[in-house]
Amino acid sequence: MRQLFDILIINKIVIPYGVITIGKKAFFGSPIFSVTLPSTVTTICEGAFAQCGLSEITLPEGLTSIGDNAFKNCLALRKISLYAGKITIGVDAFLACSHAVQFTMRVRLRVLLSYDWVHYNSCRLFFTFDFFCEFLSILELVRMTRVSKCFYSAIVTRSRHDFLFERLGRANISVIGNDDDADCLAIVCSCDAALRSCLPNATDEIQLYSSNTSSISSARYPQSFLVPVALSL
Numbered sequence: 001m002r003q004l005f006d007i008l009i010i011n012k013i014v015i016p017y018g019v020i021t022i023g024k025k026a027f028f029g030s031p032i033f034s035v036t037l038p039s040t041v042t043t044i045c046e047g048a049f050a051q052c053g054l055s056e057i058t059l060p061e062g063l064t065s066i067g068d069n070a071f072k073n074c075l076a077l078r079k080i081s082l083y084a085g086k087i088t089i090g091v092d093a094f095l096a097c098s099h100a101v102q103f104t105m106r107v108r109l110r111v112l113l114s115y116d117w118v119h120y121n122s123c124r125l126f127f128t129f130d131f132f133c134e135f136l137s138i139l140e141l142v143r144m145t146r147v148s149k150c151f152y153s154a155i156v157t158r159s160r161h162d163f164l165f166e167r168l169g170r171a172n173i174s175v176i177g178n179d180d181d182a183d184c185l186a187i188v189c190s191c192d193a194a195l196r197s198c199l200p201n202a203t204d205e206i207q208l209y210s211s212n213t214s215s216i217s218s219a220r221y222p223q224s225f226l227v228p229v230a231l232s233l
Contacts, residue, residue: 012033022044025047097191102188106184106186109222186220
């Protein structure tokens with residue numbers, strides 16, 4: 001019984017809160033299949049989890065660096081969840097396992113500004129955006145309309161609609177459950193595709209919409225994602 005208990009402890013690791021760095025080859029070749037990282041971790045060093053038995057891992061939002069060979073030859077690794085942002089991913093970080101790994105990236109959503117919204121005006125605004133979109137990028141439109149609550153929130157909402165229904169399609173999108181982040185858009189793609197397109201470095205949802213999203217296979221969005229914010233009186 002004692003031997004079995006020791007094996008369970010070795011195979012499932014919980015890193016305590018306050019740890020900032022997972023050191024070089026910290027778990028290299030270990031049989032662990034589960035590891036829980038605290039929100040304080042910002043760096044995973046070279047070969048930290050290489051050749052170990054991990055099947056999936058959730059990387060904290062504050063993570064900024066994944067070292068060379070960090071997850072190299074993790075043959076059982078199938079799912080990685082991380083927050084998109086300014087993440088430096090080292091050489092061969094997922095070598096020999098990336099072909100099968102599914103990336104789920106959570107992108108923080110912009111806060112929509114409250115304004116007085118009516119259906120008639122929304123239709124006129126969308127018609128205006130369709131006209132301007134022929135000449136300006138989404139990023140340019142957002143910068144131009146940031147000073148106006150009505151235009152800013154409407155263009156962000158419209159950008160979300162186009163991203164989901166025009167670029168991904170209804171068959172590839174779904175509403176997230178209550179247990180997921182309510183202020184995040186979760187996008188799914190293969191590890192190989194994510195690294196080629198640099199999607200993990202999309203620090204903002206508008207930046208994501210403006211980039212090459214052909215590698216994204218599906219997306220999950222919160223209930224309020226497509227609902228314009230009305231003014232609270």
